[in-house]
Amino acid sequence: MEELRNNIDKQKLVVLGAGESGVGAAILAQRKGYDVFVSDYGAIPLAFKARLNEYKIPYEEDGHNELVILGSQIVIKSPGIPQTAPIVKKVKEAEIDILSEIEFASQYxxxxxxxxxxxxxxxxxxxxxxxxxxxxxxxxxxxxxxxxxxxxxxxxxxxxxxxxxxxxxxxxxxxxxxxxxxxxxxxxxxxxxxxxxxxxxxxxxxxxxxxxxxxxxxxxxxxxxxxxxxxxxxxxxxxxxxxxxxxxxxxxxxxxxxxxxxxxxxxxxxxxxxxxxxxxxxxxxxxxxxxxxxxxxxxxxxxxxxxxxxxxxYQNIAHRLEHVSQIGGVNFINDSKATNVNSVWYALESMPGDVVLIMGGVDKGNDYHILKDLVRTKVRAIVCIGEDNQRIHEAFSDDTEIMVNTANMQDAVSMAYHLAKKGDTVLLSPACASFDLFKNYEDRGDQFKSAVRDL
Known part of the structure; x- marks a missing residue:
């Protein structure tokens, strides 16, 4: 690695993935003298395109130019790209060095x-x-x-x-x-x-x-x-x-x-x-x-x-047990970052009173068993949001009296507020990924906060 650092000589470096880490890696690599190219298998968001254009870093989207990628000396792989991705396998077969953004940056x-x-x-x-x-x-x-x-x-x-x-x-x-x-x-x-x-x-x-x-x-x-x-x-x-x-x-x-x-x-x-x-x-x-x-x-x-x-x-970060508002004696907590069952367990465990729980989304094979005791003792109602909530209904039908489905965040918040009593907490803690109805967990949390403000 030290040899890479001291012997760049305009080495060709390709960054796979044009998200936050990929664009950051490209900017650092350019500053350190590499000949940089960014390749993304999907569409690059406009904000990241703008940053690449600002630094005049060449890029491609909606596919990989294998000739360019396999002609590089170093590949920096964004963490979201699995080792099993076809392009990553080909880079390994070509015996090209693959680094992560954090490892690459740590050298400098x-x-x-x-x-x-x-x-x-x-x-x-x-x-x-x-x-x-x-x-x-x-x-x-x-x-x-x-x-x-x-x-x-x-x-x-x-x-x-x-x-x-x-x-x-x-x-x-x-x-x-x-x-x-x-x-x-x-x-x-x-x-x-x-x-x-x-x-x-x-x-x-x-x-x-x-x-x-x-x-x-x-x-x-x-x-x-x-x-x-x-x-x-x-x-x-x-x-x-x-x-x-x-x-x-x-x-x-x-x-x-x-x-x-x-x-x-x-x-x-x-x-x-x-x-x-x-x-x-x-x-x-x-x-x-x-x-x-x-x-x-x-x-x-x-x-x-x-x-x-x-x-x-200290005040907590956005989308992680973030207090949004209190309306009519009901507290609203945004825990959109809770994309797994254990995160929801932690959230419910920390709530002081009864909860109306908004949950659902893209199920990652969740085992809801660890939540059953907390749902039974603390959850007044579950408001499901997402395209398929059958597994949530199957998991908790015996643990809470009220379970309803909603089609969007506005309806979910409105229904939760209707079901809550004074002193309760409406908690968005989904236990699931967000990409069925939302861009990401931030978008889901922002829509929750917007819906609360509209009550």
């Missing part, structure tokens, strides 16, 4: 890399960690699976730290990238279609976050997660390990004590403590998120007062 920055992964909570934890570091005065960027691409930030900005939200798809493509502080929040079934429907394959991808760490690295992990603990001994790292738990005290790491305080103990640092009732983000799952972020902050030797202040002031 000396910043400390704080990478956060997990099936649930990684967006919140990454953003919270970035917020704590920024509030403490550190020069820190936020990238990865969130916000502006890592590569484009490296091209234009110079941060001392980067907090990267890392998906399993991104981890699949890591080869030599070394992560300074690795955070593994949890491993629950998600995207199993990409991993031959084998949990072991998915877990292996998650553990790649520690594969290149050395003794100077830090590995932070959830000791209460069954899948992590089952495999911890199989994926070793020389890095310093800091677990976090809500099930007892630890000598080092983070835990919740008998008085409901988060306690964080990190080597050679004074102990941090804070009441969980003072956290801006409430709910059991958010205690885990705060513990993980807090360990990162303590490892970086931030002051306790600064960490405590940030944890008490």
């Amino acid at each position: 920055t000396d910043a400390q890399l704080i990478c956060i992964t997990g099936s649930n909570g990684k967006s919140t934890t990454a953003t919270l960690t970035w917020f704590i570091l920024r509030q403490a005065g550190l020069n820190v960027g936020l990238a990865g699976n969130i916000g502006k691409s890592f590569a484009e930030q490296v091209a234009h900005e110079k941060h001392d730290y980067y907090v990267l939200e890392i998906s399993s798809f991104m981890l699949d493509d890591i080869k030599q990238m070394k992560i300074d502080i690795a955070v593994l929040l949890n491993i629950t079934p998600d995207h199993l279609d990409r991993y031959d429907y084998k949990m072991e394959n998915y877990a292996k991808s998650k553990f790649k976050i520690i594969q290149n760490q050395d003794q100077g690295g830090v590995f932070i992990f959830n000791q209460d997660d069954e899948e992590i603990m089952k495999r911890l001994d199989s994926y070793t790292t020389p890095a310093q390990k800091y677990p976090f738990t809500q099930q007892g005290e630890l000598v080092e790491g983070a835990y919740v004590d008998m008085d409901h305080n988060i306690v964080i103990k990190v080597l050679n640092q004074d102990t941090f403590d804070m009441s969980i009732n003072e956290l801006a983000l409430q709910g059991k799952h958010n205690v885990y998120n705060n513990m993980a972020s807090g360990i990162v902050a303590k490892v970086l030797e931030l002051r306790n007062e600064s960490i405590r202040e940030s944890m008490g002031e």
Whole structure:
């Protein structure tokens, strides 16, 4: 990799996929002297075309020119493109180097890399960690699976730290990238279609976050997660390990004590403590998120007062348990980013009262069994949105009295408001992908917020 960095000489570099990461990688590659070409099998959104045109980067859409692609020396593959895609197979057969955007960008920055992964909570934890570091005065960027691409930030900005939200798809493509502080929040079934429907394959991808760490690295992990603990001994790292738990005290790491305080103990640092009732983000799952972020902050030797202040002031990201409004005593929460069953479990668990749940969309082979107890005890009604909600009806017909189908977000919100009582929460937490009725989960969440405002 170092040889690539120092011996570019106008090497031909092709970027597959013209989304946020692909366009960012193309911009960085151009700045570093590569002869860049972007190829997308589908249509390129107008906003990304405009950025490519601005930098005069040539591109194609609606198909791949194999002659051009296979004539390159390096290919950067967007994380959404599976290894089994025909063009990726041909690139491998041609023995052309394939890099991910984050690995490529990591070659061109000396910043400390704080990478956060997990099936649930990684967006919140990454953003919270970035917020704590920024509030403490550190020069820190936020990238990865969130916000502006890592590569484009490296091209234009110079941060001392980067907090990267890392998906399993991104981890699949890591080869030599070394992560300074690795955070593994949890491993629950998600995207199993990409991993031959084998949990072991998915877990292996998650553990790649520690594969290149050395003794100077830090590995932070959830000791209460069954899948992590089952495999911890199989994926070793020389890095310093800091677990976090809500099930007892630890000598080092983070835990919740008998008085409901988060306690964080990190080597050679004074102990941090804070009441969980003072956290801006409430709910059991958010205690885990705060513990993980807090360990990162303590490892970086931030002051306790600064960490405590940030944890008490932080406001959640859009589309993840985002409070939209209160109308007629009914709260409206946008959790459109909850595209799997476990995310919905976390959302329901954190709700203080009865819930009217809006859910549905493109089912990814969901197992709804883990939601049944929470639906039975907390959900007043389920409002289905999507083209096919048969499996949701089959899963919960015995657990809640009211289940209705709606054809669009406007109708779903109107029906949910009609069914809710004062003090209830209308929660959009779909458990499904969005691309039957919406462009993406952001579009779904935005339509939810717009419909609430129209009530």
